[in-house]
Amino acid sequence: MTVELLINFAVQLVGTGAAFFLAYRSFQKRRIQLGAEPTLPQYFIRRSTYWLGIVSYCTFMAALYWLITWRWLPLEPLVTLIVKHLRAGELVNLLNGLDRSTIIPLMVAGLFLFFIAWESKFNPLLILRDSIHDAFAIPTKAVEVYNALIASRLSAVDDGLKEQIANRLLVPSIDPGDFEKYNTTVEYKWAHNCLLFDQIQSYANQSSFRRFFNEPSLKWGEICISYNAMSEKVAIWKEAEPHYTKTVNLIKELDHLTGLLCRLLASLVVFGSASENAVWATVKRLGGNVREARLKHTYKYVLLFTAATAVGVMLGREISVFLHNAFLFPDQPLGHFNYTTLRWVAYAIAIYVLPITLVFISRTLAFRRQRQQSDRYYGFYMAMMVMGFVVSTTVSALVLELTFYRRDSFNFLDSFIQHMRWGILPALICGFVAYRMDTPVSESEARGKLIIAAALRFLGWGSIAVIIMLYATDDLTIEEPNLRYTLVGTAFFLVGLLAAAASFKATRSDN
Numbered sequence: 001m002t003v004e005l006l007i008n009f010a011v012q013l014v015g016t017g018a019a020f021f022l023a024y025r026s027f028q029k030r031r032i033q034l035g036a037e038p039t040l041p042q043y044f045i046r047r048s049t050y051w052l053g054i055v056s057y058c059t060f061m062a063a064l065y066w067l068i069t070w071r072w073l074p075l076e077p078l079v080t081l082i083v084k085h086l087r088a089g090e091l092v093n094l095l096n097g098l099d100r101s102t103i104i105p106l107m108v109a110g111l112f113l114f115f116i117a118w119e120s121k122f123n124p125l126l127i128l129r130d131s132i133h134d135a136f137a138i139p140t141k142a143v144e145v146y147n148a149l150i151a152s153r154l155s156a157v158d159d160g161l162k163e164q165i166a167n168r169l170l171v172p173s174i175d176p177g178d179f180e181k182y183n184t185t186v187e188y189k190w191a192h193n194c195l196l197f198d199q200i201q202s203y204a205n206q207s208s209f210r211r212f213f214n215e216p217s218l219k220w221g222e223i224c225i226s227y228n229a230m231s232e233k234v235a236i237w238k239e240a241e242p243h244y245t246k247t248v249n250l251i252k253e254l255d256h257l258t259g260l261l262c263r264l265l266a267s268l269v270v271f272g273s274a275s276e277n278a279v280w281a282t283v284k285r286l287g288g289n290v291r292e293a294r295l296k297h298t299y300k301y302v303l304l305f306t307a308a309t310a311v312g313v314m315l316g317r318e319i320s321v322f323l324h325n326a327f328l329f330p331d332q333p334l335g336h337f338n339y340t341t342l343r344w345v346a347y348a349i350a351i352y353v354l355p356i357t358l359v360f361i362s363r364t365l366a367f368r369r370q371r372q373q374s375d376r377y378y379g380f381y382m383a384m385m386v387m388g389f390v391v392s393t394t395v396s397a398l399v400l401e402l403t404f405y406r407r408d409s410f411n412f413l414d415s416f417i418q419h420m421r422w423g424i425l426p427a428l429i430c431g432f433v434a435y436r437m438d439t440p441v442s443e444s445e446a447r448g449k450l451i452i453a454a455a456l457r458f459l460g461w462g463s464i465a466v467i468i469m470l471y472a473t474d475d476l477t478i479e480e481p482n483l484r485y486t487l488v489g490t491a492f493f494l495v496g497l498l499a500a501a502a503s504f505k506a507t508r509s510d511n
Helices: 003-029 047-072 076-088 091-097 100-117 124-137 139-150 159-168 176-180 186-204 207-214 220-239 244-272 276-285 298-328 339-369 378-405 412-418 420-437 447-472 483-501
Strands: 032-034 037-039
Touching: 003 047, 003 076, 003 100, 003 124, 047 100, 047 124, 076 100, 100 124, 139 244, 139 276, 159 176, 159 186, 176 186, 186 207, 186 220, 186 244, 207 220, 207 244, 220 244, 244 276, 298 339, 298 483, 339 378, 339 420, 339 483, 378 412, 378 420, 412 420, 420 447, 420 483, 447 483
Parallel strands: none
Antiparallel strands: 032 037
């Protein structure tokens, strides 16, 4: 091995080590935002799993740096140039010898190391870091637990637990009816804090959770001081005459304490539970709504909607062609299955299944951070309809204008406006799918009842599709024999099958 290669190997090794170290520092820096407080991620997963995530990210960054500087933009020409001129003592000629092949790899290597350590939302490498971080540290589960604890309803808490909490207070400050009051009152907020604090104390005496209570960022000491002070303040407040300013200030202090308690308790519950069922059993016992924002096996639902779309297009078009040739216009027969049907399938998947997939993604992201529990989220359903309309119309404009009409000049805005009619049905289906996600099917539901409900959805939505498609194809300008009739018939089966397939089973139920 020559001196140049040995030095180049040493430079590569140092750079790779620097990439590994910076990636480690970057991974450790990330915080999970629970309410107003950032929280270290290692408290939401077992230590072995968390360190596996760190090693995975750091190894990937180091390997990527090595690949860039060894194969794609090698540093070897720069190292060779420097060694050569240092041997000859020609330092002035060294500057003259620098060109694109030597400067650009050095700049890229430096920028890559900079981006690993740069904490900015515009840093593309942080997206990768956060994805790996989320996969191993499970912050999403912690956020769901935190939000469920914040929005818990104390009326659902066991009466024995309520009595136990009241008996442990040094200063009597809870009445039995406080758990039933409105959640914006001082009495309710203080009862909520007492419930959370009592649950945290059950972990305090266990040695395996000691590091949580010793961690400064989780503020256990501040929580204890604030909790004891609140106990006296609430007792005094209850005995005094009503005072608006004092009440508002007390509510603010109680809300701040609630956030700290929920943050610590979410860490303890997620870290200390052997399974996800155990996590949500604890949350439910504390009055939290355990409705699961995610659905079980989401990818299977996407595949189901894809299959329903393909079958709906092929079945609808072939039945429409059969009826056309047999009864309506036997003297002007249409062709049966051919490559055109496959094009229709691909187009239908793009304008129906793509926005439905985005509904699943949007629901997971939105419900992961929502605080207020409700049986129906009509604002979200409307947002999904708008999203479905925009996505499907955009796809229609791009696909039809660039592949079907093949016009020489393409204006996206004009094409979008012209093809808005094709976005109506996908928008309605997206809203309906989002709505149906909050109407999960019970495991004990009779199969016959499910079949009847699916058939009714098929007929109802198929009829809606016929009405809307008659409007959308009213001024169809494409010269193809009876295309309007075929489109309307296909839409009946396609939309009907999508609606019939919109039946979900949640991972957890409210029962």
